[in-house]
Amino acid sequence: MIRAQGPDATMDDIAAGASVTKPILYRTIGDKSALVSALSESLIDQIDRSVNTASRSATDPLGAFEAAIRGYVVAVDADRNLFLFVNSAAPGTDQFRRLVDRSAASMISVFSAARKNVDLDPDGARAWAWAIVGALQVVTTMWLRDDERDLDALVRDVSQLLWSGLGPTLGGRGGASARDLTPGA
Amino acid sequence: MIRAQGPDATMDDIAAGASVTKPILYRTIGDKSALVSALSESLIDQIDRSVNTASRSATDPLGAFEAAIRGYVVAVDADRNLFLFVNSAAPGTDQFRRLVDRSAASMISVFSAARKNVDLDPDGARAWAWAIVGALQVVTTMWLRDDERDLDALVRDVSQLLWSGLGPTLGGRGGASARDLTPGA
DNA sequence: GCTCGCAATTTACTTGGAGTAGATTTTTTT
DNA sequence: AAAAAAATCTACTCCAAGTAAATTGCGAGC
Numbered sequence: 284m285i286r287a288q289g290p291d292a293t294m295d296d297i298a299a300g301a302s303v304t305k306p307i308l309y310r311t312i313g314d315k316s317a318l319v320s321a322l323s324e325s326l327i328d329q330i331d332r333s334v335n336t337a338s339r340s341a342t343d344p345l346g347a348f349e350a351a352i353r354g355y356v357v358a359v360d361a362d363r364n365l366f367l368f369v370n371s372a373a374p375g376t377d378q379f380r381r382l383v384d385r386s387a388a389s390m391i392s393v394f395s396a397a398r399k400n401v402d403l404d405p406d407g408a409r410a411w412a413w414a415i416v417g418a419l420q421v422v423t424t425m426w427l428r429d430d431e432r433d434l435d436a437l438v439r440d441v442s443q444l445l446w447s448g449l450g451p452t453l454g455g456r457g458g459a460s461a462r463d464l465t466p467g468a
Numbered sequence: 469m470i471r472a473q474g475p476d477a478t479m480d481d482i483a484a485g486a487s488v489t490k491p492i493l494y495r496t497i498g499d500k501s502a503l504v505s506a507l508s509e510s511l512i513d514q515i516d517r518s519v520n521t522a523s524r525s526a527t528d529p530l531g532a533f534e535a536a537i538r539g540y541v542v543a544v545d546a547d548r549n550l551f552l553f554v555n556s557a558a559p560g561t562d563q564f565r566r567l568v569d570r571s572a573a574s575m576i577s578v579f580s581a582a583r584k585n586v587d588l589d590p591d592g593a594r595a596w597a598w599a600i601v602g603a604l605q606v607v608t609t610m611w612l613r614d615d616e617r618d619l620d621a622l623v624r625d626v627s628q629l630l631w632s633g634l635g636p637t638l639g640g641r642g643g644a645s646a647r648d649l650t651p652g653a
Numbered sequence: 654g655c656t657c658g659c660a661a662t663t664t665a666c667t668t669g670g671a672g673t674a675g676a677t678t679t680t681t682t683t
Numbered sequence: 684a685a686a687a688a689a690a691t692c693t694a695c696t697c698c699a700a701g702t703a704a705a706t707t708g709c710g711a712g713c
Contacts, residue, residue, distance in 0.1 A: 413611075421601055
């Protein structure tokens with residue numbers, strides 16, 4: 284029902300869509316944040332599957348990474364209303380924190396292990412995972428609203444940023460300096 | 469008033485805080501989203517100043533970049549209630565889009581120019597800026613809630629990710645493969 | 654110096670969505 | 684077949700955003 288109705292679906296709508304009255308809906312699922320929580324798990328599973336399937340076919344690490352990013356975007360795009368509904372929590376709320384934690388969980392273990400291999404503090408994996416969750420969330424949200432720029436270009440650009448960083452572009456002699464960076468809120 | 473009361477400040481609270489009644493508040497500022505919009509501009513200015521001041525003292529590009537990231541986090545930390553209030557828009561709303569656009573604006577021109585210098589399509593600058601806005605927003609939000617882990621570690625980790633990317637860590641032989649990545653929503 | 658009319662302000666309302674209590678129906682048990 | 688127990692539905696409360704209508708205060712005319 285949410286898939287049809289979009290992120291503005293109200294609890295009455297959802298109850299009606301399920302041919303059920305509100306108290307029953309509430310007895311079944313708890314409250315709205317529990318519903319969002321449950322749906323976010325399901326969406327994350329879906330994304331995981333898409334990501335894993337996509338990256339499995341690649342041969343080199345970078346290719347796999349790019350495929351993973353593409354898998355994420357494709358999965359979200361295929362279920363955009365669910366994505367928007369699940370992302371209806373504002374940053375700063377508990378619900379947001381839980382969502383980010385859940386999304387980051389599997390990345391954290393990967394990064395943690397990888398960082399150990401190159402003698403980096405494994406604790407930094409949390410920040411990395413958060414950053415990537417945020418980057419993907421915002422990029423995808425903005426892209427969805429801009430209604431369908433080129434998906435391939437998006438995937439390429441984001442992959443490049445996350446894989447190689449800004450250094451190769453900004454660090455080069457003669458280029459713009461990082462001092463001009465003015466990231467906002 | 470918002471600074472004291474936090475992101476849950478209601479319009480009644482704000483009006484009361486300003487020793488004014490609600491209709492006056494509304495006649496003055498329009499509506500809540502206009503208030504958020506105005507405050508976001510002011511916060512972004514504040515962050516810009518902090519970022520620029522910080523990065524100006526660095527000598528090499530990477531140092532400047534790290535200083536910029538630190539400037540961002542420090543500015544947000546110094547005004548965390550305003551940050552949370554301004555970030556009370558859920559992803560997917562128009563308000564969120566405007567905020568991201570505003571935050572990304574100054575980065576886009578820098579990246580666009582830098583990308584031209586290294587023969588990359590300048591259009592990709594938008595995606596890069598979005599990604600960085602998202603990464604910083606989420607990282608900082610999560611960090612604020614976790615109440616004061618080590619700021620230096622956070623800045624180091626995030627800078628490294630955005631500057632050098634995951635490649636050096638994940639790409640190395642014997643390390644974990646990107647195929648294990650399962651980013652969530 | 655008083656009153657009438659206009660402008661600013663304030664109180665008290667409407668709206669809309671989340672969540673729930675109490676009336677009602679249905680089912681089960683004796 | 685009747686009464687009790689369980690499920691369901693109607694109709695409510697609550698809270699925050701936003702607004703309309705009542706009120707107060709203030710300046711111009713007599």
